[in-house]
Amino acid sequence: MSTNRDFSRDGTFLIDLTKCTGCRACQVACKQWNQLPAEHTEFFSGQGYQNPPAMSEYTFTRIKFRDYQKNGQNEFAFYKEMCMHCNEPACASVCPVGAFEKTVEGPVFYKDNRCIGCRFCMIACPFGVPKYEWSKALPLVKKCTGCLERVREGLAPACATTCPTAITYGPRDEMIELGKKRLLRHPERYVQKAYGYQEAGGTSVIYLTALPFDELGFKQVTKRALPEYTWDALRLVPGIFLTAGAGLSALAWITHRRERLRQELERERAALAAEEAKEDQE
């Protein structure tokens, strides 16, 4: 986790939801590439046509559906949920064993052989991405891998490769440039904001939409990189440890010295009194 790293060449998804047709080929490609089993689902188990009802240990990406009305017509809007691959991931910062790593290629990689299963990543992730193998006795975390192996071999991630319309994959600065161009060229088509450009300090997944983000189910997320919130407190730890240790040692030394001096004084006084008593007798 290096705060000064340049993220502009990280592999980044530009997901233009105005171009998404809701075909869910990305869901299928993801399952195929990651060899994830199907889930038993029921139609209309969630809101509208979306299935499965949520991301899970078996489903790393999912298209959310939203019905709305435009000019008296029924319309669909979509939202592809997946790991955002944050520039400075909250999951990586809170993991006690460093099981998450923001790779130089862009994807946030999960080292399952390190994980102790504390689930702090699930608490920390502002997007609710890491999922757990609840059915197992010794469970691990599951999440979108960003197809790190494919990216390392020079391929685009499975979902980006298979998507016929909406996903572009490339270096972050180029994706931001492309997104800006689209917003400028068709201001009537887009909400004038790119989700992921600044969210959680910037992510490797950037969305463009026609509908306001909160209406599609995007979470309202702080613009500040999340690890900074805890680091503000944690960076004080060595100082506090030394201050507390040294302060208490000094305090103990002072209080004990004071007691010793008091006892000596008392002894002297007692000796003096004894001497005086002796003199009085004589």
Add this chain to the structure above:
Amino acid sequence: MSVLSRIVDEVRSYHWFVKAMIITVVIGMAGATLRFVFGLGATTNLNDTYPWGLWISFDVVTAVPLAAGAFTLGAIVHCFNIKKLEPLVRPSIVTGFLGYSLVSVGLLLDLGQPQRAWHVLRYWNVHSPMFEVSMCIMLYTTVLFLEFLEPVAQKFGWSVSLRLLRWLEMPLAIAAAAISTLHQSSLGTFFLIAVDKLHSLWYNPLLPLLFWISAICSGMCIIILEATACHKWMGEPNEGELLQTLSKILPWTLGAYLALRVYSLVFLSQGPFFNRPWLTLSFLLEVGVGFLVPLIMFCNKAIRENDSRRSLAAGLVVFGLVLNRFNVSMFGMMDPQNPYFPTAIESLVTLSIIAAHILFFVLIAKYFPIFEHHPETVDYRIPHRPGKTAGVSG
């Protein structure tokens, strides 16, 4: 008579309450076994939207501050040199040692891969509050174990080790306070990352500091409750006079806590504050009944001098602390659309952890010189011949 039958006879002679605790612990152990056989999903109500439940909220986040009496009293007696309170140090160390050992048990139950718990020592991540707390808990449990060895050495008359431990008292007390300051506060740091999840009534950047001060308050109150209960039900000596002195410190710590709490809420937090009625109620109960009322009570001399009223005030602080930790780690984190209730197994296991704490405390107090310890009466001299001395007793 064989050893076994002597043990059986001994257990038979216990009070029914102790027997009930033993049974609860056994049931809890059965529940814990189920967790490892069938997994967390089958035995708990945890899910992807609510990954931390009762075992984290109580067994870790709440149990750690409840065991804070050990470092607080150690610092009061050894660093502030209020020697008068020394007889309370041992019960607080026993409480702390049991508390932390059981925190480790609770944590191992909740971990998905408990066999890999040692990975924390292997793969360091200094950016993680969980790493910091785990390291501190391991270190501090060791310190508490060393401190706990003192009554053990005294019981068996190992005077050489007793002298050594006696000499280590001060450095151990300082280490205990420094380590505790770190992890008590870092438990608050856990929730700083939950920026948009934890409700504004509890989320603020001073959370670590608030956790530390409230832990000090509750640690002392637990000692008050424990000593009073042991006097009442176990026939241990009445430490009422010492508890009075201890409760004179409480208005200061409680006052500091409340002042910081109000300051952080007014100046450092961003609303909306009172948008969810149940959380508002919980907040009022916590701050009002759990901290403000006992603050007023502890300011009153008559209440401090009265055993049962003092215990009531201490009980209210413990209530406030427990509610505070639940508000931060459970109620304030919960999505109202997906409420979480612990399963019977989760509740039983937590209950049996509390029972185990009480059980072991009672047994240790029964067999080791915990309460009758008054340091001026103990002979710490090295005997002429190495080995045991008979003259060492509280």
